[in-house]
Amino acid sequence: MQQIIKFFLRFKIGILFLVLFSISLALTIQSHSYHNNKWISSTNSITAFFLNIQHDLSSYFNLKQNNLKLQKENNNLKEQLYNLNITTNDSIILDSLYTFKPCHVISNSFKRVDNYVLIDLGQSDGVKEDYAVSLPNGILGIVEKSEKNYSRVISILNTNLSVNAKLKNSNNFGSLQWDGARPNTIFLEDLPRSASFNIGDTIVTGNNSLIFPKDIPIGTIKNYELDNNIGYYSIEVKLFADMTSVNHAYVIIPKNIREAKDLLREKDE
Structure with missing residues (x-):
């Protein structure tokens, strides 16, 4: 014990410097989004390796819980597959555009x-930038x-992210954005005054996106407010997915997105 105390007393200046340097570095990264993003990018490969090990260990000790969750997800996918067989031709065609x-x-x-x-x-799995990522329930x-x-x-x-979304029961759409507060709530902005909806109605992905397929369930309307000055609603949406406990996801790979983007680019020129 005395040797440990002597060690700290001998190198107290160096240890104090390292502690203060670590704290200042952490505060800098935390408070500046630019530095934070650079830090995430530079350490992505290294941290991914250790996080993957941590994930494997966690998965091993939670096999029962994960298996139950996977069974529930499989049941949901079976229901979606059954609904696909009885849905409209438009939806079948839309679904065939994505993997x-x-x-x-x-x-x-x-x-x-x-x-x-x-x-x-x-x-190596065919994943590229701007591909959508969905959840079993969002x-x-x-x-x-x-x-x-x-x-x-x-996420x-x-x-900084905005996603095209709409009311499930109509074609009225807006922009889905987070206000930086609660992880279970997001807002649908710029929904026109003419839109008709009720508390509890479902919000889904919209038609005006080349990234997400339309009609993926997102959440339900919890509250709303009308800005009379601009004539648009701000709708509070309670997410179906628990964003604090996410384990499994799906990368949505579009088959013809390059062709569609080229056509839009020609239109804008």
């Missing part, structure tokens, strides 16, 4: 203003950066 690849969530942040998710699929975000075996996803709990 869903299952993945695991290695790291998920939800306490910051701008949150990111790390998944275990990358370029949406997770959009791929921001893809490396060989991992991809970083900008829907990120104030």
